[in-house]
Amino acid sequence: MTKPRSQRTPRPARTETVAGVRVLSASARAATEAAAAQPGLRGWRARWAISSDDHRRATAARRAKDRGRDGFNRWPLANLSDRGYRGLGGGRAAVVATNPEWRATTVQVAGLWPFAVGASAPTVGTPIGAHYITGTPVHFDPMSWFLKGFITAPIAFVLALNGFGKSSLIRRLVTGAVAAGETVLCMGDTKPDYRDLVEQLEGQVVDLGYGHGTVNPLDVGALGAVVEQLTDPDQRRQVAARVEAGQVNIVAGLVELGRGSRIADYEEVLLAAGLRHLYSPTGGFTYQRPPQLSDLLDVISGGAEQLRQFAEEDDETAYRASTKTLRRSLRALVEGPFGAIFNGPTSTRLDLGSPAVCVDVSRIPEGDTKLLAAVLMVCWSEGFGAVAAAHALADAGLAPPRTFEVVMDEIWRVLGVGEFMVDRVDALTRLNRTLGTGLIMCSHTIKDLAAFDSAAAQAKALGFFERARAKLIGPVGPEEINRIRNAVGITDTEKLLITSWAAPRPPSDDDLDPAQRETPPGTGCFLLKTGEANEPGIPFRMVFTPTERAADLHNTNRRFDNLPGAEEASR
Numbered sequence: 001m002t003k004p005r006s007q008r009t010p011r012p013a014r015t016e017t018v019a020g021v022r023v024l025s026a027s028a029r030a031a032t033e034a035a036a037a038q039p040g041l042r043g044w045r046a047r048w049a050i051s052s053d054d055h056r057r058a059t060a061a062r063r064a065k066d067r068g069r070d071g072f073n074r075w076p077l078a079n080l081s082d083r084g085y086r087g088l089g090g091g092r093a094a095v096v097a098t099n100p101e102w103r104a105t106t107v108q109v110a111g112l113w114p115f116a117v118g119a120s121a122p123t124v125g126t127p128i129g130a131h132y133i134t135g136t137p138v139h140f141d142p143m144s145w146f147l148k149g150f151i152t153a154p155i156a157f158v159l160a161l162n163g164f165g166k167s168s169l170i171r172r173l174v175t176g177a178v179a180a181g182e183t184v185l186c187m188g189d190t191k192p193d194y195r196d197l198v199e200q201l202e203g204q205v206v207d208l209g210y211g212h213g214t215v216n217p218l219d220v221g222a223l224g225a226v227v228e229q230l231t232d233p234d235q236r237r238q239v240a241a242r243v244e245a246g247q248v249n250i251v252a253g254l255v256e257l258g259r260g261s262r263i264a265d266y267e268e269v270l271l272a273a274g275l276r277h278l279y280s281p282t283g284g285f286t287y288q289r290p291p292q293l294s295d296l297l298d299v300i301s302g303g304a305e306q307l308r309q310f311a312e313e314d315d316e317t318a319y320r321a322s323t324k325t326l327r328r329s330l331r332a333l334v335e336g337p338f339g340a341i342f343n344g345p346t347s348t349r350l351d352l353g354s355p356a357v358c359v360d361v362s363r364i365p366e367g368d369t370k371l372l373a374a375v376l377m378v379c380w381s382e383g384f385g386a387v388a389a390a391h392a393l394a395d396a397g398l399a400p401p402r403t404f405e406v407v408m409d410e411i412w413r414v415l416g417v418g419e420f421m422v423d424r425v426d427a428l429t430r431l432n433r434t435l436g437t438g439l440i441m442c443s444h445t446i447k448d449l450a451a452f453d454s455a456a457a458q459a460k461a462l463g464f465f466e467r468a469r470a471k472l473i474g475p476v477g478p479e480e481i482n483r484i485r486n487a488v489g490i491t492d493t494e495k496l497l498i499t500s501w502a503a504p505r506p507p508s509d510d511d512l513d514p515a516q517r518e519t520p521p522g523t524g525c526f527l528l529k530t531g532e533a534n535e536p537g538i539p540f541r542m543v544f545t546p547t548e549r550a551a552d553l554h555n556t557n558r559r560f561d562n563l564p565g566a567e568e569a570s571r
Helices: 026-036 040-066 142-147 166-179 195-200 222-229 233-259 265-279 293-302 305-310 316-322 324-335 369-395 411-415 420-429 455-467 478-484 492-501 546-551
Strands: 015-018 021-024 079-081 084-086 127-131 137-139 155-159 183-189 204-207 356-360 404-408 437-443 470-473 525-529 538-541
Touching: 015 040, 021 026, 021 040, 026 040, 127 166, 142 437, 155 166, 155 455, 166 183, 166 195, 166 404, 166 437, 183 195, 183 369, 195 204, 195 356, 222 233, 222 369, 233 265, 233 324, 233 369, 265 293, 265 305, 265 324, 293 305, 293 324, 305 316, 316 324, 356 369, 369 404, 411 437, 420 455, 478 492, 492 525
Parallel strands: 155 437, 155 470, 183 356, 183 404, 204 356, 404 437
Antiparallel strands: 015 021, 079 084, 127 137, 127 538, 470 525, 525 538
16 A cells, blocks of 8 residues: 555655755765676766766766856856867867968959958057057057158148048047147138137137238238347248248239239339348338338338349339339239238237147138138248247247148139149148148148149149148048049048048938938048058048037037027937
8 A cells, every 4th residue: 555645755865065066965975885886788878877977977067167256157268279169168179160362363263362441550649539440549640650761752632522531630630639739720711610629738829810900911920020039040031031932922912912913023022122121220120120012112112222223223213114014013912801810910829839820810801812812821831930940949948849720622713713823822832841740731622732723733733632641531532533543542442431531322212310310421531541542541521529519610600500400310
């Protein structure tokens, strides 16, 4: 008769848990060992059970040893073997297949090797974005790459269609230059694009325009002040000669802008002679109290004996006839629209002690092309003169050595005035290495540098782009890429990439919803090229940091902020 379940004697447990591992209990282990001595299938099964139990007990012993004092297990990670990870949480493959291999020429596998698009960039300079292909950080600024020997001159040219982030990229480079201890000069901010950034960096902002400040082209500023501090006669003579050459160059440039044609050689001689007379004891002017354009006009109109000799005229009548064109041009500078800005003392002089300087010329009317070009040229000249003054003091041991970064934005505005402006800009841009200055130029298209009838002027203007050792090419069209390929090597893959950035998809009804609207694919995308060969460049996408977004530094569409729907469009 079978006993009820409640009256049965409980069987001893066959297993127990040790360190989270189930093993045979002591009684079950003893019984299994006794059965293992028997022959046949039963003995084989017992021996297999003992072997498995030995492995479990070894695992339990390791876990017990790794268990910390706080009661948590400190189990080692799985070990990597030739077939996968071995251990807890790992996994191994029973069969490992070999990778397929093919052999071909470099022409047949050109898309694989050499790589069609660059895959890395040195972490030297300002962080400007993430690699377009790999997502790794991309660093660049002209001065850092020049000092490391990556490029032969600290000149960069930014080229892209409007609205794709040229100014935002230059602002990032400006921020990095200030962080590296350089003094940045944004000489001629036309929109303005850099005023807010310079104010955030606690720099100097100078306003120029009708009713918003004046600048005297004959005021040599910092360069003239250096002359009085130099004790070496040779250095004083060299700086004084540079001051005079800069004044003559600027006045001649202004005259050419007003005329729309080149100035004669003897007229430049008269300008130099008139300036020497003004700074002589008879003239009574000094570098601390410089003359104005009206004073130069009075001297040339007066026709002193010395000036008649320079003009190679024998009497007053002949002198007046030969200088009539020059006097008319100077009169137009003094009494015409230029006089409101140039015929007066400089309202605010540049302070090179500040980390950055921005000359805001956005109040000049957009259609006044000649005046804007004249202001830009004078600003660039004053900026390079201030740089030369700082280096002169450093060479004399009166100040520590310094480096500068000059931003020449909207260069097409000056070149568009006429061919005669090419030589003026060319003279300002050739001495950047001598002056220890990095240079960043910017334009929308390379056609701006070739829009001249003269082949010589076209070649010289294109030299601005070719001399730039670093070219940052943003979204442009197929025709523009073909023009760029005449100056720098662009692979077919890079051509397709750049043109795709400039070709967003057509809008649809989904774009009416701000939540679903996407940023155009080419916004902030650029290709960094540092050589003329067909070697791959470095494509990257610039992404704004939270600080930049909070400061709203890159919003160039503020004029549209108050329009209906503008708030939703900016989200």
